[in-house]
Amino acid sequence: MIKLSHIEKVYPLKGGVFYALRNIHLEIKEGEFVSIMGPSGSGKSTLLHILGLHDSAWGGEYFLHGEPVHQLDKKKRFDLQKKHIGFVFQSYHLLDDLTVYENLEIPLSYRDIPKKERESVVCDVLDKFGIVGKKDLYPSQLSGGQQQLVGVARALIAKPSLILADEPTGNLHSDQGREIMQLFKKLNGDGTTIIQVTHSEENATYGSRIIRLADGVQVG
Amino acid sequence: MLSDLRLALRLLLKSPGFTLIAVLTLGLGIGANTAIFSFINTFFFKSLPFERPEELVSAYTIDERNPGFLPVSPLNFADFQEANQVFTAMGSYGFAPVSMMIGPEPSSIQCELVSGNFFDLLGLPPALGRTFRPDEYRSSGHAPVIVLNHSFWTTQLNTDPGVIGRTYLVNGHGYTVIGVMPAGFRGLNTFNNPAFWVPSTMHDQIYTGLLRGFYTERRALIWNVFARLKPGITLAQAEASLKPIAAQLAQDHPAANAGRSLRLISVAEAMIGPNFRDNVVQAGALLLSLSGLVLLIACANVANLLLSRAAARQREIAVRLAIGASRGRLIRQFITESVLLSLLGGAAGLGIAIWTQDILWSLRPPFLPDGLTVSLDARVLGFGLVTAVVTGVLFGLAPAWITTRPELTTMLKEESKGSTPAPLLSFRNLLVAGQIALSVIALVLAGLFIRSLRHAQQVNPGWNTRNVALFGVNLSAQGYSPERALAYYQRAVDLVRGIPGVTDATVATTVLLNGGGALRTIRPQGPDDKLRTTGQLFSYGHVAPGYFKTMGIPFAAGRDFTATDDERHPLVVIINEHLAKLAWPGENPLGKTVKAFGSEDLVEVVGVVKDVTFDNIGEDPKPYIFFSIAQEGSRGSGFATIHVRTQADAVALTPLLRKQLQALDPSLPFVNVTTIEENIAQGLWAPRTGAALLGAFGLLAVLLASLGVYGVMSYTVSRRAREIGIRMAIGAQAGDVMTMILHRGLVIAVAGLVFGLGAAFLVARYFQNLLIGVAAGDPPTYAVITVLLAAVALLACWLPARRATKVDPLIALRSE
Numbered sequence A: 001m002i003k004l005s006h007i008e009k010v011y012p013l014k015g016g017v018f019y020a021l022r023n024i025h026l027e028i029k030e031g032e033f034v035s036i037m038g039p040s041g042s043g044k045s046t047l048l049h050i051l052g053l054h055d056s057a058w059g060g061e062y063f064l065h066g067e068p069v070h071q072l073d074k075k076k077r078f079d080l081q082k083k084h085i086g087f088v089f090q091s092y093h094l095l096d097d098l099t100v101y102e103n104l105e106i107p108l109s110y111r112d113i114p115k116k117e118r119e120s121v122v123c124d125v126l127d128k129f130g131i132v133g134k135k136d137l138y139p140s141q142l143s144g145g146q147q148q149l150v151g152v153a154r155a156l157i158a159k160p161s162l163i164l165a166d167e168p169t170g171n172l173h174s175d176q177g178r179e180i181m182q183l184f185k186k187l188n189g190d191g192t193t194i195i196q197v198t199h200s201e202e203n204a205t206y207g208s209r210i211i212r213l214a215d216g217v218q219v220g
Numbered sequence B: 001m002l003s004d005l006r007l008a009l010r011l012l013l014k015s016p017g018f019t020l021i022a023v024l025t026l027g028l029g030i031g032a033n034t035a036i037f038s039f040i041n042t043f044f045f046k047s048l049p050f051e052r053p054e055e056l057v058s059a060y061t062i063d064e065r066n067p068g069f070l071p072v073s074p075l076n077f078a079d080f081q082e083a084n085q086v087f088t089a090m091g092s093y094g095f096a097p098v099s100m101m102i103g104p105e106p107s108s109i110q111c112e113l114v115s116g117n118f119f120d121l122l123g124l125p126p127a128l129g130r131t132f133r134p135d136e137y138r139s140s141g142h143a144p145v146i147v148l149n150h151s152f153w154t155t156q157l158n159t160d161p162g163v164i165g166r167t168y169l170v171n172g173h174g175y176t177v178i179g180v181m182p183a184g185f186r187g188l189n190t191f192n193n194p195a196f197w198v199p200s201t202m203h204d205q206i207y208t209g210l211l212r213g214f215y216t217e218r219r220a221l222i223w224n225v226f227a228r229l230k231p232g233i234t235l236a237q238a239e240a241s242l243k244p245i246a247a248q249l250a251q252d253h254p255a256a257n258a259g260r261s262l263r264l265i266s267v268a269e270a271m272i273g274p275n276f277r278d279n280v281v282q283a284g285a286l287l288l289s290l291s292g293l294v295l296l297i298a299c300a301n302v303a304n305l306l307l308s309r310a311a312a313r314q315r316e317i318a319v320r321l322a323i324g325a326s327r328g329r330l331i332r333q334f335i336t337e338s339v340l341l342s343l344l345g346g347a348a349g350l351g352i353a354i355w356t357q358d359i360l361w362s363l364r365p366p367f368l369p370d371g372l373t374v375s376l377d378a379r380v381l382g383f384g385l386v387t388a389v390v391t392g393v394l395f396g397l398a399p400a401w402i403t404t405r406p407e408l409t410t411m412l413k414e415e416s417k418g419s420t421p422a423p424l425l426s427f428r429n430l431l432v433a434g435q436i437a438l439s440v441i442a443l444v445l446a447g448l449f450i451r452s453l454r455h456a457q458q459v460n461p462g463w464n465t466r467n468v469a470l471f472g473v474n475l476s477a478q479g480y481s482p483e484r485a486l487a488y489y490q491r492a493v494d495l496v497r498g499i500p501g502v503t504d505a506t507v508a509t510t511v512l513l514n515g516g517g518a519l520r521t522i523r524p525q526g527p528d529d530k531l532r533t534t535g536q537l538f539s540y541g542h543v544a545p546g547y548f549k550t551m552g553i554p555f556a557a558g559r560d561f562t563a564t565d566d567e568r569h570p571l572v573v574i575i576n577e578h579l580a581k582l583a584w585p586g587e588n589p590l591g592k593t594v595k596a597f598g599s600e601d602l603v604e605v606v607g608v609v610k611d612v613t614f615d616n617i618g619e620d621p622k623p624y625i626f627f628s629i630a631q632e633g634s635r636g637s638g639f640a641t642i643h644v645r646t647q648a649d650a651v652a653l654t655p656l657l658r659k660q661l662q663a664l665d666p667s668l669p670f671v672n673v674t675t676i677e678e679n680i681a682q683g684l685w686a687p688r689t690g691a692a693l694l695g696a697f698g699l700l701a702v703l704l705a706s707l708g709v710y711g712v713m714s715y716t717v718s719r720r721a722r723e724i725g726i727r728m729a730i731g732a733q734a735g736d737v738m739t740m741i742l743h744r745g746l747v748i749a750v751a752g753l754v755f756g757l758g759a760a761f762l763v764a765r766y767f768q769n770l771l772i773g774v775a776a777g778d779p780p781t782y783a784v785i786t787v788l789l790a791a792v793a794l795l796a797c798w799l800p801a802r803r804a805t806k807v808d809p810l811i812a813l814r815s816e
């Protein structure tokens, strides 16, 4: 599903360049649940943003579902992202002025899905995540765990084949974190590929594989 | 307070870009207002340089049949002077055209014939020499002395230091200069600028033609009268005590004074002419309201800038509140800052006002002579200062109030999310919508006046105004008898007709489309009793045979004057259709008769011309009456104008025409050598100036408002950067983001637009009577301005929206 070779990411700095990632080789199969670990500043987020097609200024080769991302123009990359990838963020990044229901609906509206269909998809997901009762609340009215639940639901709503999560439990209590991990496990069981960045060895045990980074270099 | 000031100064210096923009914006707003006010100040508020000016009143004849404030006849003046108990003294002034030898050639100039006590009554000493002495004006004809206007002395006599005692020929008689008035004094009417003042005892030499006869004619209203109230007498008391005298005069001289009375106005108010005053006040109000709009928009802009800046300081303010600062204390700090800002803006505005003064002055009406000084006196400075302070408090208060709301202490507890868009009904959005509404009003007014001007320029007056050269002469001032004058006209017309390039020529005492000429009481002998006995003032002229053909004024019925319509034949007139309908409704006016002012002779109507535009573009049809110049030679020998129609450009042929005409009488000065088209252009001064000023204000308003929209939308975008980043991360495309931002901006713009259009209509209706041929609700104006403003708003929203689409989700999300 994902094949990276010779991936490099440099930030130009005063007096030279800074390698955030160097010579990354990586292959991830459909249905894997991978955890990326490493000390702060080791390049985990950077890698995740490259995988998620947010970042386009990097070197090397990246194949996603057989598509050579490094050769695609901006528009094609964006289409690829829309079709295949869902994101979960450490600080949820829900839209504060939208209700839970609207937060879930908005990715679908960006994908030009007709209103009727959006309704049924959102209701399905609300049901599946057990948050039907919260659908008219605003993010500020939810606990952190609940917000992240919505965050995961939003990532899933457009039925991506790959979920990228950058420290999804970083802002949560361990109980709440566990709940999210179990959710991931279940999604992974249903066939969604998951790549998460985490600091917690416990969280990593939910996954099938760990990739370790240090100073932008793959160390395991 | 001092520490507030220091902090404010430091903050302003810290963000020079913000300070510069705010000061410039305010400068434009305050400058526009100060500039306009400096003119209004000159016309309305300048303190008069007279002794106890509050005691001075102007007296006007009020006539039941004729509207407005009319002058007074010299005979009535004498009687009022004799009979009144309320004035220490009365004085008079009346304009008189004279011929004066300044160089080798005679010049035609305007002077004022004034009562001998004119200067003493005002309490105004001369700058040089002396004014009239009582012994000089007690008896008639023995005081050939003049007092010069300062501007005449400096411009026409090269500030001749030995002018006192010098003698000049005026209408052929020697007059000695005894004094020069101080600079700036131009008499009692702001719009007059006489060359000199001469005692009224000299009327026999100074008045020529018509005016000479009018001096002893009780109906002839040729003098402006003023008086000094006795101590303790109010204007109302004085006016009441004059009523019985007026009634007595009406009884004693019913033919002249029936239906006439006297009305008093303070001299300060009368200075701009009581008949014009309403128009001048309205024009002043229009300009001040427009510049006020610009200032309001500028205020809204700065308020918005301050709000954005305050938003960035919210954390700091929350901390201050938390450690015990009172809200009042914080608001004071904010206000100090905004007032400081607006004072800087006021200084910039004063600079702009001084700089634009010459431009404004060049737009002055043609009847406003040079030499009227528009100065930045203490009152103007005070106006600028007050405007600045009020402005500062106005735009500073709202941001101060909003950003110091105590709820903000919650900001300390919670992490600022900063991703919510402000609610649509936020103060900031209301400000922007308000700005748009204000600029719509400014633009609509500008648009209406521009349309009005274009309409006026294109209006067809109903006769051929192209290529008519005009040469004014005043033959009786030159000593011509009526017979010689008629002979001169005949020779002049014959002469120019023979010049190649001239298609026709004629003579008339009036010039059409020149703002309106003389009025004469006419008593049409028709069914209306009042018209028949008392008569009414009608516009009139004396014209030569062929005049209507030369001008291209079409006949509706009857005939033109002929060479035999002279003193040896029955008196005849030609009237226009409007007068015909007024005097003889439903009847054939041909063969009907009228009586002219001062005579019981019946004059027969022999022709009727169509209702064309006679005096002013945009005028309503009005009655007009024409006499044969050969039948009233004494009138025709005063001011008359030789009209020459040329094949091509009249201006190009003018020098040649002038040379040939001058040869007929080398000592005869020509006055008002011009063309009809030039007169029309001059007559359109008000619409043109209005359109220019309003257009400038309109553009300024739109510029400021679009800056406001742009600023708010930019702020919105930067405030929502994180939110936009999230949206893009979950699949929003550039188009989605663009639509979202544009939609928000356009909702605000449309709200402002709709409100502005409604308000503009109401405002425009108030100024309807200043518009020519354009309705206050003129659809094309509103349509164009709607489109224009929508386009500007779209652009002002589009730029920030485009920046929103460039938000890098990577950076926006990296706040983790």
Ligand SMILES: Nc1ncnc2c1ncn2[C@@H]1O[C@H](COP(=O)(O)OP(=O)(O)O)[C@@H](O)[C@H]1O
Pocket: A011, A018, A020, A038, A039, A040, A041, A042, A043, A044, A045, A046, A047
């Ligand atoms: N925009 C940037 N400019 C320069 N350096 C950056 C930028 N973004 C990240 N970095 C650096 O790149 C390295 C990797 O960052 P990141 O991928 O965020 O680390 P982490 O493993 O903690 O997620 C860090 O040293 C960070 O300081």
Ligand SMILES: [Mg+2]
Pocket: A044, A045, A046
């Ligand atoms: Mg990270």
